[in-house]
Amino acid sequence: MITNTNSLRKRIAVIGSGFSGLSAAAYAAKSGHEVHVFEKHHQPGGRARQFKTENGYVFDMGPSWYWMPDIIEDFFSDFDYKASDFFQLVSLDPQFEMVFSKEKVSVPEKNSEIRDLFEKIEPGAGRRYDQFMQSAQFKYETGMKDFVTKPCYSWLEFASLKIAGSALKLDLVSNFRKYVSGYFSDPKLRSLMEFPVIFLGASPQHIPALYSLMNYGGYVLGTKYPMGGFYQLVLAMKKVAEKQGATFHFNHNVQQFNTEKGKVTSIRINGEDHEFDAVIASSDYHHTETLIPESLRNYTDAYWKTRTFAPSCLIYYLGVKGKIPHLKHHTLFFENELDDHIDCIYKDKKWPSKPLFYVCCPSKTDPDVAPQDGENLFLLLPLAPGIHDEESLREQYLIKMLARIEKHTGENGLLSRIEYKRSYCVSDFISDYNAYEGNAYGLSNTLSQTAVLKPKIRNKKIKNLFYTGQLTVPGPGVPPSVISGKIVAAEVSKLKIN
Template sequence: MKKKIAIIGSGISGLSAAAYAAAEGHAVHVFEKNATPGGRARQFTTENGYTFDMGPSWYWMPDIIDNFFQDFGKQATDYFELISLDPQFEMVFSQENVSVPHDYSEMKTLFEHIEPGAGLRLDEFMSAAKYKYEVGMRDFVHKPCYSWFEFMSPKIASSALKLDLLSGFRNYVKKYFKDPKLISLMEFPVIFLGASPRKIPAMYSLMNYGGYALGTWYPKGGFYELVKAMKSVAEEQGAVFHFNQPVQAINCGSDAVSTLVINGVEHAFDAVIASSDYHHTETLLPPSLRNYDEKYWAGRTFAPSCLIYYLGFRQRIPNLKHHTLFFEHDLDAHIDSIYVDKAWPDKPLFYACSPSQTDNGVAPDGHENVFLLMPLAMGVSDDEATRERYLLDMIARLEKHTGATQLLDKIDYQKSYCVSDFMQDYNAYGGNAYGLANTLSQTAVWKPAIKNKKLKNLFYTGQLTVPGPGVPPSIISGKIVATEVNKLNIQSYEKAV
């Protein structure tokens, strides 16, 4: 039976859910509190000619992203041009810089140069990572995770040991490599999962395969091209989008959501999918109807927040790659500042993205577009003076690396974004940027449930539920939830609605 479905939020998971639900013939309405779609993947332009992606910038796992478009008879490249980055990125260490090439044979040569024998061990590592990727991203992550019985298929059961669910990622990497630079290179991808490599299961070496082996890409025009494409697909299926429309309350009958209050007006729906922040969504419900209380959320391990600077320079910056990771300081010390001290770091690591190195359309001629990101503890005070202090540190290191001088004097656009902004724009719990960390105790069934336990027609999708943080997992999350909503028998809710 066809349903009238509300989707709260138009982040990646909301866009995905909208497309899949509308494709089933349901009347799908997406309500977004902000003026544009995309959630953390929004984009903005400046009066002086810069275009900035606000969040995601690493286009990894291209096959998973393309699967979304193929489900609707399309290809990602029907909507945007994908550019392969070579090098994929550069890592800056205290004594040496390492650029990771696109070509896998060149990557093997690089590893062998750094550590004799590491080239062959890279083959072994990637072979195991490919297996985890194929099982994990094609079987493991597509479950709604109501019960562990979902994982009792012969294929998953036979793969349990090879998936390395109970091994720590750091110790796993050290079985293959000894050189600190190679260890950092292999540990870096799991930072996207929001926890220390000491806490992440070794299964997530699949990230190395999804990134390094499948390549790092860039959609010409910016990552927002993916958002626009997904919105187009959803609209082609019949989904309708409503912007500047915050959901203020969720009204309920005896066992189901009855109406949403949107900009002060009540609207009735047969089912609701919340792509909004999970914790915030539940604050719109009476405490007795929430899946989790405040104590539960306080006990979760969240991925970090971050300090971001969007910078425009009225000159080109030499020797700068599209993606550059500044790892001159100790990774564990920075991670401890996030999870142990819960304070601003003394010697931070950071990431620089300069899409104008690849795409002339994101900055005026002769100018540079640079995005600086520094992982940060949730909930810290983020006044402008503190933000500026870290900007000065990052600019100094950028100058040292590239040989550019007096970059501060060359800035003709500057905007910062931090903890309080994530809270304001996305209702993000504690100002987190990436959702829940993918630790073992927060995997699969142990993640927040995709379905409300007391309201039969309220579902949750996105980075705080299954399968986890990141753009490809969020796409999958939207598909999982749309499938579950499609199974609903609307007749059982008629009295409540």
């Protein structure tokens, strides 16, 4: 039994150690509470875990795009640290390469050079790029500093003069595709601008133009990489939380919440009950609610079936013998139609016949993630949640992706050069993270699932149960998850436990 001898502070359980859980633990502990983090795996990070192979490969399992570095820096600053206290952050140049059917485009590190690239592809687009990013900067600074920091119990939270006066400039109603087409005509430039919102889990036609802030947070602020892998951010946040007094418990699986008179009184973990004053669940929202009686849940199964979820994905972690000279750190394979692939995810719920996919090769930047004569490859292909994903089907798509990598790089025989291979797909997201239908990124950031319209961060019938992470506010992605943890920790601190 975990107990606490100081009755003046709350005993808080944080369920899960993904980015939102790490953030919530750090902020709650800083506020003086006794914080215990329970993680079912043997290591922190959730989807951002890392594993190492016997033959020298180091794989980040999930996030690989270090965007919005200022938001992450704000987290460390809140605890009087800097990111550089924990890891070395390098800027990628090029930020990434996008492969089209007949050509490829590399996006340079410097914003002025991106502008020149746009002008070269489409005369006049350089000036329009500046205008686009000027508007995107406003949305970023307003959205990421004011809009997404609300607990979103009510629309009244957004009634401040600053936010109300910014409503039109935030483009909350217009869709992203139409917004981009108002600036650029060339299909390649439109793809370059639409690509970042894929992380938000919906077609550009169904994403509010507000999210052009993603373009600013990525292109203008730059694409970074933490040496040692994205997992270095996980380790750094864990260390910050521990410095505040949080305690981590690994291989601890939460099985049930025991409730009485509208409160969680204890949590059953590995067969033993532990008493807490409040619970912050950064675990999958739907799964968390299966741990309490149906009558006490915020949402029914019917509700979840009506939600639009961001994609799941097929991932391959590959250790390849020999170098692949013409592959960049980040490469997007967009030779096929984006809308055809998106329709397979949201309309047809089937495996795409002409897929788009993404390749990360961190060994281009970091010599410590692969043997000296090897490449570390992370292949990701977005899929519909809930789709069937047997191993033989995964293999078929691996062959397709390798063929396109070979065509792009001029390298042959990549399949025969693989010395480590591991696949990860829908069923793995379900078994490892209890992810609803195996989704990888949470709920799509459509207009009908934004802000107050997202699942609430507090249980309506159990006053000391809170939710954080990508299925609630502000939404999917690493920076939003970090913000989500901060929001919920502040709400728990307000809780009166008597």
